[in-house]
Amino acid sequence: MTLPSDPVANLAALIRCPSVTPADGGALDALQAMLAPLGAVCEQVAFAEKGTPEVNNLYARLGTGRPHLMFAGHTDVVPPGDESAWRHPPFAARIDGGEMFGRGAVDMKGGIACFLAALARYVERNGPPPGSVSFLITGDEEGPAVNGTVKLLEWAAARGERWDAAIVGEPTCRETLGDTLKIGRRGSLSGTLTVIGRQGHVAYPHLADNPVRGLLTLAEALLSVPFDAGTDDFPPTNLEITSIDVGNPAVNVIPARAVASFNLRFNELWSVESLKAEIGRRLERASREARLRPGHAAPIAFEVEWRDRPSPVFLTRDRQLVGTLSASVAAVTGRRPELSTTGGTSDARFIKDYCPVVELGLVGQTMHMVDERVPLAALEALTRIYLRFLEDWFA
Incomplete structure (x- = not known):
């Protein structure tokens, strides 16, 4: 039986499945079919929650012993957008100029294809690993990440599953393959600030309270003073205002809110709870020291609503995992990766528990872009990195 040792063929099979989140598009079936010749035990599981779409997921395990290595990733992809803008159809897996084009080529069907190929080559060379390798693959990473x-x-x-280490195959590298290894992620916390005023006619401002004045004052209180200067492992904590809205179509009406x-x-200097407290202190102080309009005695009235499911900060200090994977990158590429915690969140925030x-x-x-693509040489190089890691880690 032919093992899935060619990352190019593996990736082509996955790209041809139009798995735009939350649709599966046959991607998990395709992956399960490729895992079968390795003797992996596979099970697809669907989860649902009120207000969110049902999502299919795949868990596969090769071996029963320890140590137990998990490879995690997702087969769902973002929409391709205007397909006529693509050089090649986004789900055709066309090869042009030494690159494979397709939605998910980089984010992150390519990573799955390479790790699968690396495991197949490991089995071809060494037989089953002296432990276990599992695949934890979701169809909900690009969606709400609930199911x-x-x-x-x-x-x-x-x-009863227990893991000793995990690799997430997200596209971590910035410019060249192997230049970046993510060993943690910053936390993420989102909220909505509402300033409450009094609606009125713009010609009679003394009869109204314009909440825009208060919102600008409170926003400045959040933005003007740095939260910290960063740490050895993380950049400074940063707050960004991402939208401002009054819901007002009229130019002669002062809005109510x-x-x-x-x-x-x-970064790790903060927790979700301590950040919420700091935001509250800044807003309370600014609301007392400023007014919606000079001469108004009342403090600025405001409310803060926090979004569900904030992401905590985490940092991986496991020397065997980080050291072995860094050495594997160096062995294949000739350079050690930078250990980084930058970027957005990923499903590693769940796995770290x-x-x-x-x-x-x-x-x-090219992730999430029109003409998302990956060089075939990069697929081969990443496969070799993963293979080297498997051999050294299990050794």
Whole structure:
């Protein structure tokens, strides 16, 4: 039986499945078919929650012993957008100029294809690993991330699954393959600030309270003073105002309220709770010291609503995992990767509660773009990195 040792063929099979989140598009069936010749035990599990779409997920395990290595990723992809703008159809997996084009080529069907090929080559060379390798693959990473990795981990752990380390195959590299290894992620916290005023006619401002004035004052209180200077492992905590809205179509009406959305990306100097407290202190102080309009005695009235499911900060310090994977990158590329915690969130934020986790994948420059593509040479190189890691880690 032919093993799936060619990352190019593996990726082509996955790209041809139009798995735009939350649709599966046959991607998990295709992956399960490729895992079958390795002797992996596979199970697809669907999860649902009120207000969110049902999502299919795949858990596969090769071996029964320890140590147990998890590879995690997702087969769902973002929409291709205007397909006529693509050089090649987004789900055709066409090869042009030494590159494969297709939605998910980089983010992150390419990473899955390479790790699968690396495991197949390991088995060809060495037989089954002296431990276990599992695949934890979701169809919900690009969506709300409610019915995917977080529930699949809970499901697997309830069945007695335990892991010693995990690799997430997200496209972590910036410019060249292997230049970046993610060993943690900043936390993410989002909220909505509402300033409450009094609606009125713009010609009679003394009869109204314009909430836009108060919103600008409170926003300045959030933005003007740095939260920290960063740490050895993380950049400074940062807050961004992402939208401001008054819902007012008229130019001669002072609105009744003004709303701003904001997001913080924070380092290990903060927790979700301590950040919420700091935001509250800044807003309370500014609301007392300023007014919606000079001469008005009342403090600025405001409300803060926090979004569900904030992401905590985490940092992986497991020397065996980080050191072995860094050495594998160096052995294949000739340079050691930069250990980084930058970028957005990923499903590693769920996995870190179960075992040490790092992220290493392809160069992410074309992810989510028209003409998303990956050089065939990069697929081969990443496969060799993963293979070297498997051999050294299990050794």
